[in-house]
Each structure stands twice: as structure tokens, then as C-alpha cells.
Amino acid sequence: MKTPIGVAEMITPDLKLDQLDHKSDKSVDKSDAKPETKHDTKQDILQHLLKRGEVTAQDLADRLDISPQAIRKHLKDLEAEGLIYHTAEQVGMGRPQFIYALTVAGRDRFPDSYNQFAVNFLDTLIDTLGKEQVSEVLQKQWQRKAQNYKSQLGGGSLKQRLEKLAEIRRSEGYVTEWFPVEGNSQDQQSFIFTEYNCAIAHVAESFPSVCGHELEMFATVLDCPVERTHWMVNGEHRCGYLIQELANSC
Secondary structure, three states: OOOOOOHHHHOOOOOOOOOOOOOOOOOOOHHHHHHHHHHHHHHHHHHHHHHHOOEOHHHHHHHHOOOHHHHHHHHHHHHHOOOEEEEEEOOOOOOOEEEEEEOHHHHOOOOOOOOHHHHHHHHHHHHHHOHHHHHHHHHHHHHHHHHHHHHHHOOOOHHHHHHHHHHHHHHOOOOEEEEEOOOOOOOOOEEEEEEOOOOOHHHHHHOOHHHHHHHHHHHHHHOOOEEEEEOHHHOOOOEEEEEEOOOOOO
């Protein structure tokens, strides 16, 4: 999986995505089959938690089509590794149910941040060049990225271009989903575009203006109004965008 690119492509060296270890595709004997499945299931659990934020063991069992007993064993292992945590929620008169979510270490298994070097580098640039000039440089970087995306999307309907954009972002390491908004008409369609990890999370915490540039980039790429609905900088577990098709604008 490629490392997500954006601001960091001009201020950081190549970074590799931390991933759970997977066994080789080479032939293995039956004794190796169980660990292979276990690792794949753990990765599925982590990705589902990344997408949904908080889930129960039963939710995971239903989603992944695995017995609750097996899911709880994986959850116990992941919690022991410090990748997830749980809270107890009382429902009715019975036993409280456990709600599971990713820890910071668990989220770092996905490309959701770059190291402190990126933030320090931007601080140095601001001290040297001034905040306005650095902002202009970052804006030009996003504009260049927008043109690169646009050339890859080509023509087609908004839905086709959005689907292609999602494919490109996934190839860069983002966990991305999109779907049409209920009640769409043939004359005007709206879509929700969601990303569950951010390549520049640490940068955005110190320089939230880069998120504004990214918002402009999506609007430029799709030739449509784009509105932010969810934002990781505000403590939410995803970044979400409402993309609206307007007459003669998309």
C-alpha cells in the first residue's frame, strides 16, 4: 500500500505504513493456516473499528461473520497489544455490554499521521519566511495535487468521477467510502465522501488551514460545491464531505 501524499510529500522523506504482519503467499502446512487467519481477522477488526468508531463484539461478529466467542478472543489479544480499549455501557437490567474503540496506537496502524518533523519543519518555515508566504506555498501544493487528480479522473458523471477519486485515494493508503444521499433526484444528486484516516493529522492539529486547502482541492477536482460534515481536528473519528451536484455546475 502506498503512503498517502499531500503536504508531507514536499517536507518529509518516504514513510512506510505500519501494518500487521502477514505471512508470505508461499505454500504453508496446516499448522501455519491458523495464524494466517488470525492475523487477517485482526486487521479486519481494526479497520472496522477505524470506520465505525465504536462497536460491540456482537456487531463485529455479525459484520465479519465470525462467532462471538472467536471475536472476543481476538479483541482480548488486540487489547493486550494496546491497540484497542473498551468501555462498559449499561443496557436495561442485564449485564453491561462492552463498547470497543481504537487506541492511539491502534489508529497509528493506519496512515493517520506523520511524525513531529513535519510540524517542526513548518514552524521553521514560518519563522524564516512568514506565515503568509508559507500558506501560499501550501495552497500551491494543494492546487498542484488537484490538477494531478483532475487529469486522472477525466470526464464522466459526478458519480463516475467520485468513484475514481475514491479509488485513487485508496491507492494512496486512505480508508475511503462514498455513497449517495437518500432522496436524490435525477436532476440533482448529492453524495457523502468519507475518509477514516488522515495523512497529515499531526500537521492539521497545528495548522488547521491545510484542511481548508484540502476542501478546496476536492471542490476543484469535482467541479462541485463541497461541504465538510465531519472533521478529525474537532475530535471526530472521520473526515466527511457533502458533495452536491448543482445545475450547470458539475
